[in-house]
Amino acid sequence: MLLTMVVASLVSVGVACGGSDRGATSANGIPATSSTGATRLQGKVTVFAASSLTESFKAIGEAFTNANPGVTVEFNFASSSALATQIEQAAPADVFASADQPQMQRLVDDRLVDGTAEVFARNLPVVVVPAANRAGLTTPKDLAKSGIKLVLAAQDVPIGNYARQIIDRLAADPAYGAAFKDAALRNLVSNEANVRAVLTKIELGEGDAGIVYTTDALVSKEKVSTIAIPEGVNVIASYPIAVLRTSKNAVAAAAFVAFVRGPEGQSLLKAGGFNAAP
Secondary structure, eight states: OHHHHHHHHHHHHHHHTTSOOTTOBOTTSOBOBOTTSOBOOOEEEEEEEEGGGHHHHHHHHHHHHHHOTTEEEEEEEEOHHHHHHHHHTTOOOSEEEOSSHHHHHHHHHTTOEEEEEEEEEEEOEEEEEETTOTTOOOSGGGGGSTTOOEEEEOTTSHHHHHHHHHHHHHHTSTTTOTHHHHHHHHTEEEEESSHHHHHHHHHTTSOSEEEEEHHHHHHTTTTEEEEOOOTTTOOOEEEEEEEETTOSOHHHHHHHHHHHHSHHHHHHHHHTTOEEOO
16 A cells, blocks of 8 residues: 555656656666657767768758657768867767778778768769860860869869779779879869868869769759769778767767668768668
């Protein structure tokens, strides 16, 4: 009888408080569970993501928070190399989404990744020229034409590294010749901090050509035109994602990663021009 009275008292307290467990936590800070036993996610998730993910991740963030109203998602978009440096310097972040494997591997080697980094998307580089294309470029071979202003991202930025790999591969093709590399790099007028900076230069006509991701070209399809890079020499950009060991909200962070790799996240990435995860 005494136990019955205690339970009844606790129930009445719950009713007086509104009877809702939304946003509640247990004494050890673990998110409370609903009446169905499902974990109620809550708190803030800070995602450090490559610049090329801007539009797709904003859409994913909105869908994720709609499905989990107790959670807010904040993004920091920049080059993957810059983001990796910030994380190494103890910038507060819960999730890292990189545009290449080497930047993620840096954090794995530093023991800053919790669990395993998983590839969630792929992308393809493409040559972009201003919509007016006053230089009259039509093929990647034209990157070596005298007087062309070529804009790339810096070599330590994923798209900058990919671009230089592509130039190396083109130079190894007899149709281009070994002189292609030196001629193209002589035309280099700017090393930008990230892929969106390259895109902006081309949009404004401050360069005749640049190399960005297909997804970036889609974002700016009214301001730039594209020149395809031959499949045999192009580089497939793989995007890994992981929860960080220093995350202050690891449960919600892991849920965000799962959402990105799940059907809805993959659908939104595909709509943004990304290729599906393996």
